[in-house]
Amino acid sequence: MFDEKTVLRIPGPTPVPPEVTRAMTHSMIGHRSGDFSTLFKEVQENLRELFQTSGDVAVIAGTGTAGLEAAVYSMVQQGDRVLAISTGNFGDRFTDIARRTESEVLTMNCEWGTSANVQEIVETLQQYPDIQVVLLTHCETSTGVLNDVKEIARVTHEHGAYLIVDAVSSFVGSPLLMDEWHVDIVVTGSQKALGLPPGLALVAMGPRAIERMKEGPAARSFYFDLRRYQKDISASTTPWTPPVSLIYGLRQSVSMILAEGLQKTQDRHRLLRDMTRAGIRALGLTLMVEDDHMASHTVTTVFVNHADEVRKIMKNDLHLAVAGGQKQLAGKIIRIGHMGYVDASDVLQCLATLEIALVKTGYDITLGTGVGAAAEVYVHAENTRN
Ligand SMILES: Cc1ncc(COP(=O)(O)O)c(C=O)c1O
Incomplete structure (x- = not known):
């Protein structure tokens, strides 16, 4: 199907x-x-x-x-x-x-x-x-x-x-x-x-x-x-x-x-980055780039146990693809892209999907925690109206 x-x-x-x-x-x-x-x-x-x-x-x-x-x-x-x-x-x-x-x-x-x-x-x-x-x-x-x-x-x-x-x-x-x-x-x-x-x-x-x-x-x-x-x-x-x-x-x-508007496009990417990072932090996961000033606006990298298994569940069961680590980071991180034709609801969907895969691979988290934290960032952000 x-x-x-x-x-x-x-x-x-x-x-x-x-x-x-x-x-x-x-x-x-x-x-x-x-x-x-x-x-x-x-x-x-x-x-x-x-x-x-x-x-x-x-x-x-x-x-x-x-x-x-x-x-x-x-x-x-x-x-x-x-x-x-x-x-x-x-x-x-x-x-x-x-x-x-x-x-x-x-x-x-x-x-x-x-x-x-x-x-x-x-x-x-x-x-x-x-x-x-x-x-x-x-x-x-x-x-x-x-x-x-x-x-x-x-x-x-x-x-x-x-x-x-x-x-x-x-x-x-x-x-x-x-x-x-x-x-x-x-x-x-x-x-x-x-x-x-x-x-x-x-x-x-x-x-x-x-x-x-x-x-x-x-x-x-x-x-x-x-x-x-x-x-x-x-x-x-x-x-x-x-x-x-x-x-x-x-x-x-x-x-x-x-x-x-180029400025608005860039603001949107920064907001998606902030939402993603807030969600990841609320889930108790470790961001590869802890310092917000050094963190990309377009891709977020996260250490995850059994990263490839998590990705597989997200892709096979929920049809959402995130990337894995390259070279020495293979199997250790997932990379979430939030660039281009992407909006806030896409980030919420991605976090919800990730949460399910985390639970299925043994993480002890409360479903909705990451989504909730990201939604909070969105609700308090300025200029989110088109
Ligand atoms: C920062 C950066 N440089 C270079 C490349 C290589 O681009 P391409 O695969 O389009 O040749 C990529 C692709 O992901 C990239 O992210």
Whole structure:
């Protein structure tokens, strides 16, 4: 009966709004046509607003990793010293991408579950004055940590280096004022808070990044050479055949976020985070990220006994999927995604489902405790009306 029913509370892919699904059924158009240019121009203008940049946003057929690879291959030049800050699994992947360039990669590995220490970054920058590029993950999806992009961008800019931020799982969920904070490149993917299917990478290039790429040698990668994408944006097109249907979906998703208002979208994500955390705490479970200031607005990580069994019950019996831990966290945590097309009732449903699975696996909790605590947060929050 429920073969195709799965409520996605994983940190991506996320539920796709029906309006976006409908938009993607638009009949096919030629990508070198005036119709496509009109579509792409509108998308480009709206994306600049969401990224908070006066620069350009490359729309690449590929997932978030493709965007990270494009950013690194286009920005890092032979012989550069790169500081790769890693706070978890996705930071490690970002580091691996940089290691494939002909650069000197310096790694700063932070304890999983903690955010990057700004003072330590300042000291590293002082110790290595020739660091030209810094890589940072905004929301580390494997641990649920949110890094302080604003401060790290400030010290990186003061040092004269370029900052590339992986905002794959934080984009539009958490504030990121690209130009104002001096972030040079921001990368995201379609299947997170944008509420699209997987398949699009967006790479926002600020004015300084555009200058560096123009002056530098050609990127080592052909497909992922951001200069090609940037050059074509002024003609409202893309260098290679774009995924037209996804771009129709992107236009719809972006316009829905702008209609809600970026600030309101971010406030909603923060509220969902606060509700989730209140529910988890009321159940007596341990959050992986105890400090609210370091906690992601889009994914919450929780230590749970028999985590995989709990997930299985939630998925098989109640058709709600949460994610498990990665690498050394496998079997130890669950990761609850609350990003994109998600509202307060979705969080209540997720907590209710979790509570049932906890009881079934032997937890001594009173059903409704987590749901009640989350509902309290909602009731006392301001501006929850649409
Ligand atoms: C922070 C972060 N970076 C990078 C990625 C990789 O993105 P993709 O799987 O779309 O290539 C993810 C995916 O979950 C992510 O959460």
